[in-house]
Amino acid sequence: MITRTTSAAFGALLLAVALTSCAGTPDAEATPTPKAPKPSPTATTEPVATQTPETATEPTCDTIVSAGTVQALTDAGWTFEEKEFVIGDVTLSDGLLCFWADYTVASDHGQLYGWSEISADDATQAQSSLLSQGWTREDGSDGIYITENPQFSMGTDEDGYGMTYLFGDGWVKFADTRQGLILIEWAG
Secondary structure, X not given: OOXXXXXXXXXXXXXXXXXXXXXXXXXXXXXXXXXXXXXXXXXXXOOOOOOOOOOOOOOOOOOOEXXXXXXXXXXXXXXXXEEOOEEOOEEOOOOEEXXXXXXXXXXXXXXXXXXXXXXXXXXXXXXXXXXXXXXXXXXXXXXXXXEOOHHHOOOOOOOOOOOEEEEOOOEEEEEOOOHHHHHEOOOX
């Protein structure tokens, strides 16, 4: 269960991290600084391997969302648990649903992020199932948004959206708020 306070606090934490990383230093009085010698280039025998959404071979809970999001969550002491990704009556066995929370305390506070490949038939069935349960549909430039009825939402973003699926061409994303979808960077 995600609360509005948790979503707002998490949003504030992400904003603080973003602003801190973008903040410059105050201008110092203009004093010439000696130029440091340029480092000489050195050859490396092995490339440095980093796993990013572009280079990871399989989606994981710490690669489907942005690196900044993972950093903010882990800095807050949160970890993730993988859950079965089910949309209405469609189970996405290759999908990944991640529940991030502080599992050291008994709480219902956390964040949900999901991603999966999906066939056109499964997407149609999943959307129909959600719509029959009172979810709403909005078409956007990046896909079809299916959002829970705000009357029954446990938490919403500043625009009033709660849990939301975004269906694209052969994939689906999920977050506990529509704004949370922007944190999912996995492209498949």
